[in-house]
Each structure stands twice: as C-alpha cells, then as structure tokens.
Amino acid sequence: MTDDELIGILESLSLRQLHHLARGRVHRHFRLGKHRLIDVLLALPSESRAILEADVLRSQTQLAARSALLAPSSSPSSIRAPKKRPPHKPHAKHPLSSTPPPVTVPQLLEGLGVPLTQTFHPDPWQQEAVTQLATTDVIVSVPTGSGKTFVAIEATKAALKQERTVIYTSPLKALSNTKYMEFSQLFGAENVGILTGDRRDNAQAPLLIMTTEILRNLLYDAASGEVDVRLNTLGLVILDESQYIADPERGVVWEETIIFCPTQARLLLLSASIGNPQDLAAWLTSIRPVPCHLIHHQNRSVPLRGGYLHPSGMFSPLFRTRDITKGQGYTFHPETKRLASQYEEETVGHRNRR
Numbered sequence: 001m002t003d004d005e006l007i008g009i010l011e012s013l014s015l016r017q018l019h020h021l022a023r024g025r026v027h028r029h030f031r032l033g034k035h036r037l038i039d040v041l042l043a044l045p046s047e048s049r050a051i052l053e054a055d056v057l058r059s060q061t062q063l064a065a066r067s068a069l070l071a072p073s074s075s076p077s078s079i080r081a082p083k084k085r086p087p088h089k090p091h092a093k094h095p096l097s098s099t100p101p102p103v104t105v106p107q108l109l110e111g112l113g114v115p116l117t118q119t120f121h122p123d124p125w126q127q128e129a130v131t132q133l134a135t136t137d138v139i140v141s142v143p144t145g146s147g148k149t150f151v152a153i154e155a156t157k158a159a160l161k162q163e164r165t166v167i168y169t170s171p172l173k174a175l176s177n178t179k180y181m182e183f184s185q186l187f188g189a190e191n192v193g194i195l196t197g198d199r200r201d202n203a204q205a206p207l208l209i210m211t212t213e214i215l216r217n218l219l220y221d222a223a224s225g226e227v228d229v230r231l232n233t234l235g236l237v238i239l240d241e242s243q244y245i246a247d248p249e250r251g252v253v254w255e256e257t258i259i260f261c262p263t264q265a266r267l268l269l270l271s272a273s274i275g276n277p278q279d280l281a282a283w284l285t286s287i288r289p290v291p292c293h294l295i296h297h298q299n300r301s302v303p304l305r306g307g308y309l310h311p312s313g314m315f316s317p318l319f320r321t322r323d324i325t326k327g328q329g330y331t332f333h334p335e336t337k338r339l340a341s342q343y344e345e346e347t348v349g350h351r352n353r354r
C-alpha cells in the first residue's frame, strides 16, 4: 500500500477509530489529534506498518460487510437514498449535560491575593495538639498549609516557659535556615541557635534548629556516654516534615532519632503526607514511655487550584473544576486540552519534520 493510499483510508476514519488503531502502537496516542495521529502512524517502522495496513484493510472489510448487512435488500447500495438524519432534539441528553460547565479563569483566580486582616483563632485541632503535648507525644498529620507551625510555636513557648530546651529539626538545610530566621524574630535572636552541616551559631541557646541528621548524631554520642548538656534539660523535640521516616535512604535517621530521644522529652511529629499515621502512632506508643496522640484530618484550609500556562502566555484552568480535591477524578479543562495539543503539534511535529 502506498503512503497516499494509506493516508486516504486513515483520513476517512473517525478520530475514535484512529485511536483504536493506535492502541498498543503509539505511546500516549490519546493526547494526539487526528492529523498528528495519522503522521505518527505513517512513521511506524516497516514491520509494524505492514501489520497496521493489514488491520486497516480488515476493519474496512468488516465495515463494508456490516453496511451491506444493514442495507435494505430492495435498494442496491449504489442508488441508496442518503440516510436521513434523525430530527434534531434540542434537549437530547449528552453525557456531559449533567456536569456543570467548566470553571472560567476569573472563577479560578477568585479570592487570591492578600486576605483581609482578621482576628486569629486557632483551629480546635491546633489547640488539641498543644494541650496533648503536656502529657503525651503527638503526631500531627494534616494537609499542607493547615497551620502546623502554630502548634510547633505554642509548644515551644510552653517548654521554654518551664525552662526546658527545645530542638526543632527539618530534613533540609534551607528549611532549617528559614526556621532559624522565623524563630529568631519570634523568640529573640539570643534564644535561638542553629546547627547544620554548614552552620553553627549560638549553639547553647534554649531553642536549637538543626537538621535531623545532626540531632541523630548528638543522640548517638549521648548513647555512647558523651551526654551533651543540652540533652539533660531537653523538654521538646519537634520533627518537621516527618514523612521522611518513609524515605528508603534517610528514613533510618528519623527512626533512630525517635528511638534514642530522651524519655523526659515530648516528641512532636509534623507532616502533611504520612500515609499511615495510625501505624506510626502505634509504634511510638509501643517504644516510648508515654502514649502517642494522633491528630489527623484531611480538610484543606487552603484549596489547591491548578492552572496551565502555555509558553505563549495563554493561561487556562487545568481542570474543569476549581479545587483540586483529593479522591475525585480529574477532568482536564477543554481549553487546556486544546492548548496542550496545539503546543504538542507545534513542538513534537516540528521536531519530527526536521
């Protein structure tokens, strides 16, 4: 079959039939439009092309046989009257007719910006976490942007008030530096120190920011008899981003830190993304002298919104609905689909033509 013959046949097929043909032959074919799909099918290597041609011919034969069967026997196909379109039903039920119209760009951006000033009221779960820390270890597993830092700050205030030392750890030097600045402003520079691989400032301060690896090493030294004076008065250890415990390489650092954490200190684990916080709480309860209280919810105080920015500067909502909500299926916004396939046409198509 020549290229022109194959193109002729492929062009006569519907997009749906083309996708059917492309299944198993073209990677991510569902993202391609009709012309692009035909180009890609034509560019298949010769052995795949031969099988494609055979499939195309077979489906053509089947189609022809089916139309012959359906044709009224009294009228030969050559003079068959054009098939009458069914009368137009203005309210015919379309599969998407029950779904709401896709969100518009102004709707997507509505409410973004600096919020109006209002009185701060802690959420009940924040209050609960702070209260619980007086008697138990606590795991806070709530979505990102919910206000876990408030719990860390209030618990730190309570511990410092009782003249206990506080250690706050994060998995990243950059995050430790940010927290060092934030907490220095809040508690006064003289009360805050930092210990990371790169930095060591005010190391005898009552509130110390460090990477989790540094704390683990301090605890190792203490276990071998070199007790750091700061550990004697330790009242609270905050492990931020504690989902790292599941990290295949670094997770052991969090495990050892928890295991070696002095018994008199309370542990506060913060995370937005622990998959099994109940299991972690049960493990802590089994190895620590006090029970572990779990605070877990999935209500987002800050809705997640998704947008698509085309290199031309065009912007459209990523999905049909405004909020990216957990547990619901996502349907791409029609405008985003159009822009994305246009972009692909311009870039991939251009690359292939070279």
Ligand SMILES: Nc1ncnc2c1ncn2[C@@H]1O[C@H](COP(=O)(O)OP(=O)(O)OP(=O)(O)O)[C@@H](O)[C@H]1O
Binding pocket: 120, 121, 122, 123, 126, 143, 144, 145, 146, 147, 148, 149, 150, 271, 272
């Ligand atoms: N109860 C509250 N009411 C209103 N705003 C709050 C409340 N608690 C915290 N916030 C604000 O929410 C924002 C996000 O808080 P924070 O940085 O503590 O979130 P987070 O849970 O630590 O998120 P991440 O998982 O990204 O670390 C901050 O600007 C904070 O001031």
Ligand SMILES: [Mg+2]
Binding pocket: 148, 149, 240
């Ligand atoms: Mg945080």
